[in-house]
Amino acid sequence: MNGMTVKKILKMFYITALIFVLTTIFILSNQDGIKSNSITSSISGKFSSLIKQTFNSKYIKLTRKDGRITAFYSTYGLLWWKIGDSIDLNLARKIYMGLAVTSHNTEALCGAVFSDVKVTSRRNSIRFLNYESKDIGKVKLKGSTSFLQGEFIVKGSGKDIWRGEDEFQFAYIPVEDDCTITTRVVSMDNTHEWAKAGIIMRDSLQPKSSYAGVLMTPGGHTSFQWRNQNELGQKLEYSQSLLLNYLLRKILHFTEYFILTLLVYGTITIVFKNSCKKVFLTGAFCILYAVSDEIHQIFIPNRNSSVYDVLIDSLGVLIGTFMVYLYRKRKNSKFKNKKSEQDTV
Numbered sequence: 001m002n003g004m005t006v007k008k009i010l011k012m013f014y015i016t017a018l019i020f021v022l023t024t025i026f027i028l029s030n031q032d033g034i035k036s037n038s039i040t041s042s043i044s045g046k047f048s049s050l051i052k053q054t055f056n057s058k059y060i061k062l063t064r065k066d067g068r069i070t071a072f073y074s075t076y077g078l079l080w081w082k083i084g085d086s087i088d089l090n091l092a093r094k095i096y097m098g099l100a101v102t103s104h105n106t107e108a109l110c111g112a113v114f115s116d117v118k119v120t121s122r123r124n125s126i127r128f129l130n131y132e133s134k135d136i137g138k139v140k141l142k143g144s145t146s147f148l149q150g151e152f153i154v155k156g157s158g159k160d161i162w163r164g165e166d167e168f169q170f171a172y173i174p175v176e177d178d179c180t181i182t183t184r185v186v187s188m189d190n191t192h193e194w195a196k197a198g199i200i201m202r203d204s205l206q207p208k209s210s211y212a213g214v215l216m217t218p219g220g221h222t223s224f225q226w227r228n229q230n231e232l233g234q235k236l237e238y239s240q241s242l243l244l245n246y247l248l249r250k251i252l253h254f255t256e257y258f259i260l261t262l263l264v265y266g267t268i269t270i271v272f273k274n275s276c277k278k279v280f281l282t283g284a285f286c287i288l289y290a291v292s293d294e295i296h297q298i299f300i301p302n303r304n305s306s307v308y309d310v311l312i313d314s315l316g317v318l319i320g321t322f323m324v325y326l327y328r329k330r331k332n333s334k335f336k337n338k339k340s341e342q343d344t345v
Contacts, residue, residue: 084235098172143169261320
């Protein structure tokens with residue numbers, strides 16, 4: 001196979017691949033927003049199920065600042081996601097904050113393991129090891145809290161932490177003013193689908209006390225719930241599959257424009273051999289196409305344009321152009337070295 005044949009094959013490959021990618025991007029952009037979202041939701045949902053089978057623990061956080069309570073959760077304790085919006089709750093200046101477990105089954109104790117418990121106030125960090133523990137409400141089975149090798153083992157029975165009089169085991173410390181508590185719920189027993197383990201801030205140790213808490217169930221569901229003078233409230237976490245769906249769609253944006261950049265550069269190089277400023281032309285074309293793609297989506301049902309998507313597309317283009325720039329620079333360097341060796345000979 002001679003050099004001319006190889007060039008013809010490459011030329012056909014780049015042109016065909018480029019047309020295919022441009023057509024694919026156009027078709028995806030032309031899809032109804034609901035249909036498009038359902039496809040990626042299905043993929044991310046299956047991936048989310050796989051993750052939940054592998055990682056059962058979760059980090060949770062509860063903060064009070066100027067009377068406003070905010071709840072967060074995190075898979076690894078690095079990136080924190082809010083659960084709903086912050087709420088205004090009239091808790092006393094001095095509150096009781098700590099770990100809570102209820103079995104939602106008066107005939108059983110639910111055991112939960114907590115690690116990485118950290119409490120901070122406006123002024124300093126507080127040692128949670130100075131905790132006290134007791135059963136809140138008229139529990140049938142006595143609960144307990146112990147500390148072993150860096151983990152808190154909390155065992156509690158009780159009907160629930162929700163409406164009426166709460167019943168649960170509470171390991172707590174008193175804290176004043178603004179404060180934050182974070183922990184990792186390592187595991188919990190499945191005594192009932194609505195058994196709960198998590199962190200709570202309470203006005204008092206009375207069963208009907210106002211409170212706010214981030215609580216998990218054995219199935220891995222997490223909620224931000226509160227009670228203020230018999231008024232109940234609850235906000236569920238954003239579904240992990242929804243988060244994965246969002247990330248998947250943004251990764252697809254990045255990837256398709258990264259591949260497009262490589263193909264455009266290859267096509268310009270093969271088809272227009274003497275074209276100058278190949279890298280610049282490649283980047284300019286791909287970014288302009290990304291902009292036109294977002295404008296196109298304005299006219300598609302259930303779709304809208306996004307500046308953030310253009311930025312993500314452009315990031316794929318910039319990294320792609322940087323790679324072809326390095327490739328071109330390395331190729332020119334090899335050519336110069338080879339020519340220098342020939343001149344020397």
